[in-house]
């Protein structure tokens with residue numbers, strides 16, 4: 188299996204303000220191009236694109252290709268059952284997912300976003316046992332979980348659940364040594380337990396695709412034709428126990444770029460990894476919101492604040508701020524026209540509870556408001 192997976196969470200939209208409005212025609216062409224070149228791994232989840240991603244999977248993939256042509260991964264939305272929800276609800280969701288995706292079984296199935304809190308929900312609903320039962324019934328082939336917490340929590344879960352076959356981790360060259368995300372420590376923990384690794388957020392929600400000029404020059408001097416995003420994906424794919432690196436592709440250019448170098452993938456050399464360590468140093472010196480643009484926070488916001496869009500803009504303006512140059516106020520106003528301004532936040536903190544990165548969203552929004560609203 189090639190090491191590039193197609194993440195179905197950042198698909199092209201016909202209406203940029205509405206996550207459920209996936210541009211199916213474009214997405215279909217992207218999927219065709221991806222599969223034509225021999226790639227197979229497709230990753231969806233219950234709440235990607237406001238619940239529409241699984242239906243798109245059916246429309247553009249499972250209703251059009253023979254079952255053996257693709258490896259389909261889906262996930263149990265544990266966060267939906269926090270403090271509520273029963274084992275029956277969990278079973279209903281699983282059946283609904285098979286139906287929405289149009290398949291009789293999943294090749295891969297994950298508990299979505301395990302952390303200390305969601306692990307408690309999984310224990311309450313006996314999710315591991317439930318899914319092991321589904322595996323025995325032939326409704327899923329391989330069981331794993333995606334994970335957002337410290338390495339010691341990962342160690343505990345893997346010790347308590349040796350039936351886990353693989354884990355999905357946030358790994359990228361900026362988070363590799365980060366004490367909050369602990370990419371390296373989590374990877375090493377998974378390997379110590381003998382698990383294969385699927386990588387998510389290799390480009391850190393797009394942050395590693397748009398580098399400050401001095402950082403990009405460093406990389407272009409070595410390989411003028413490698414995009415910054417490709418450097419990031421290559422970094423994750425170079426790890427020996429990584430099976431697949433997921434890329435949430437949003438247009439055909441990204442599909443062609445990614446499939447181009449991932450077909451005959453060769454791991455990075457030590458000198459190339461050293462260049463990325465230098466880029467990480469440059470990026471770490473800039474204040475930035477560690478938002479991965481997963482959009483888990485958006486639906487519950489009573490003020491419809493486009494939180495990740497503001498954070499992406501704020502991050503991209505950090506170099507300008509450092510050099511005393513003007514920020515992109517017009518872009519901010521354009522984003523604000525589609526939802527609430529940052530200053531409209533009422534500090535209800537629903538977003539912070541939903542955020543797998545544990546970001547202090549309210550504090551960051553206040554900085555965004557000061558930067559763009561004066």
Ligand code: SF4
Pocket residue numbers: 487488489490491492494531532533534535536537538539548549552
């Ligand atoms: S704290 Fe602010 S940004 Fe977060 S959900 Fe509430 S209103 Fe929206």
Ligand code: SF4
Pocket residue numbers: 477478479480481482483484485494495541542543544545546548
């Ligand atoms: S603020 Fe958190 S939940 Fe919202 S998009 Fe960013 S990382 Fe995801």
